[in-house]
Amino acid sequence: MSKPDRSIDPRIMESAKKEFLAHGFEKASLKTICQEAGVTTGALYKRYKGKEDLFCAVVADTVAALDGFVEMRSSAQVKDLSDEELVGAWEMEESMPEWFRFLYEHQEGFTLLISSAGGTRYANFQHDLADKMTAKTYEYFQEAKVRGLTHGDISEEEMHILLSAFWTAVCEPFIHGYTWEQMEAHSRIICSLFHWSRALGFDAPVI
Structure with a gap:
């Protein structure tokens, strides 16, 4: 045969x-x-089987890599983190470039997922990504509140809205075909725009 x-x-x-x-x-x-x-x-x-099956095959490696990257970055048990680590989790100067480097390595697949997937099972990929990140991010925030590290008061729904805005800002330069140099500059702008520590009350005395 x-x-x-x-x-x-x-x-x-x-x-x-x-x-x-x-x-x-x-x-x-x-x-x-x-x-x-x-x-x-x-x-x-x-x-x-058809066009959607082919599309899913094209993005399969990117989806798997992204799932692995998210899992790696969210694998820590928040209760095992020190106060310093928990507060530092909201500082993006180091983590944001790492995210952009990873996404840029998977640029074509990631761009397909966020801008070309309408009509497939990945049609809501960007929203689903923000949704996936919300639970763990809010867990970090809640642990910080329990320890008295923040005076912020924010709901999980509001956290989801903020993360949706954040991920839109991350995704847009891929949709617009930015070079790596432009990505680096954009990463720095995002760090300035999304000042999580200030927004969530980490940079003021807890009353």
């Missing part, structure tokens, strides 16, 4: 990525993808 020819898979993936980036999922053409890859539509359908 002959083995399936997998040599054309990279061509399909690269062609699909290019087409999805140029036109978004809904306007992307499977016919164009096949023509650019030099394969028949039959060959494509032997590998993918």
Whole structure:
């Protein structure tokens, strides 16, 4: 029994990525993808159920990498953190460049997820990302309140709204095709704009 020819898979993936980036999922053409890859539509359908299945395959590595990165950054048990670590978690001068470096390494996949995924299971990716981050972020904040490290008073719903605004600011330069130098400058602006310590009451005496 002959083995399936997998040599054309990279061509399909690269062609699909290019087409999805140029036109978004809904306007992307499977016919164009096949023509650019030099394969028949039959060959494509032997590998993918349809256009959404192909899109999900294109972004799969980015989704897995992002899930792993988020898990790594949120794996700490807040009760095990020192007061200094808990307060320092809101200072972004070190963490923000790390985020941008990671996202820039996965730039094409991340851009697809935040700007080209309408009509797929990832249509609400940016909102879902903010939602995923809210629970752990609010856990940090609540622990700081219990320890008397902050005088802030904010609900989990408000935290979600703030994080949604924050992630919009993070995502926009990818949508606009910023260079790495522009990303670095943007990262510094975000650190100034989103002064979490001040907004959440970490930089004033607890009454």
